[in-house]
Amino acid sequence: MTAGARSADNSTGQPAREAALQLLKAVLDRRQPLDESLEQGLSGLEGPDRGFARAIATTVLRRLGQIDALLAHCLDRPLADNAARARNALRIGIAELMFMNVAAYAAVNSAVELCGREAGQRRLVNAVLRRLGREGAALLAAQDAARLNTPEWLWQSWSDSYGEATARAIAEAHLTRAPLDLSVKAEPGHWAERLGATLLANGSLRLAEFGQVTALPGFEEGAWWVQDAAAALPVTLFGNVRDQRILDLCAAPGGKTALIAARGARVTAVERNANRIRRLNENLARLGLTAEIVHGDAAAAPETGNGDGFDGVLLDAPCSSTGTLRRHPDVAWLKRPEDVEKLAGAQDRLLRAAAERVRPGGLLVYCVCSLQRREGEDRVAAFLAADPRYRREPITAGELPGMAETVTADGDLRSLPCHLGAEGGIDGFYAARLRRL
């Protein structure tokens, strides 16, 4: 049974619904990322209720545009500003009723309880949800889900960058929960079999259905780590890194550090955020992998011992993360166009600094988990125009077996959530490989 189905046949799970309401408040009212709100938001809940609370919050955020359109359809006038609790209770009720297979009586009654004691608001929540119980299916069928669940500025920027049909395919991919992808230290075939996973062409393992990740075989012994298949690709662009010195900038929580270390390189990993360094250390310790870890600004990264530069530098720059909406639907509602502009400035600064740490003849790989060209193609074009020491080293389709659709005409990597559709999609990533002359 999935976490979302737990309370489908009864009206228990009210603590989980209260927790989901608080999570929505944190994301939509206080603009906190969902991941950062989960630890506090789910504390005090038992295992299945934790899953149910998370499933409700994620479903509301994934379908927010559709849910708010259904709500608007049922209201004569917009809800008052002081009806924030009722609004979120309604969103949760609609999510359960329309998208989570929760029995209608349970979805309606629990939302009425959730909205508070004010009689008028209880009547309103009851009336809206009962009406949607009758008319919701037809209203839903007439909705443009991909468009409604995508903020307008994102829709426009993806249409401008990739064309409208691809923008729609991207938005459609966001409607479905992403599978679980794992990177393995070694023996991918063996672990695919042990886990009942699909082995993707790039060596990542994929599980469509999964429970608690830490309970899966191989977690305790550090055989694998969670990493979207697309996130594993930038490291591949260095080719064989055995015994090379690789500088990994903006490294935590360490998915790429682990991959570089597992492939036999000597890694120096730089990260600015102390809490995230802790996670990086924990992850490497579990995996039995080593790296030199430096706490500090990537723009002031250390040099190699004799100052001759690293064989390779990876810059996984901080970005808007709009390539990860399948896994983090809150990002769609948290990020704004001005964030992208601000991030572009930081990306330029970090790229210039990273370029100083590459030895002549070495490689610089720049990547972001963003669908925005402003953070990807445009940053690399500006860098190459300004630094004559570097040339793009085009990626060939043969280097990324089974993923040729992610290679652009310029020889960059540009994965989209609609790529590898038959296998369950991949995150949106951009990466460019640059050679220092």
Ligand SMILES: C[S@@+](CC[C@H](N)C(=O)[O-])C[C@H]1O[C@@H](n2cnc3c(N)ncnc32)[C@H](O)[C@@H]1O
């Ligand atoms: C996209 S995440 C990195 C993901 C990581 N490379 C992985 O594969 O697991 C970006 C990271 O950059 C860090 N960061 C942001 N600005 C930084 C800076 N100026 N110097 C060092 N780290 C920075 C953030 O704290 C965050 O952990």
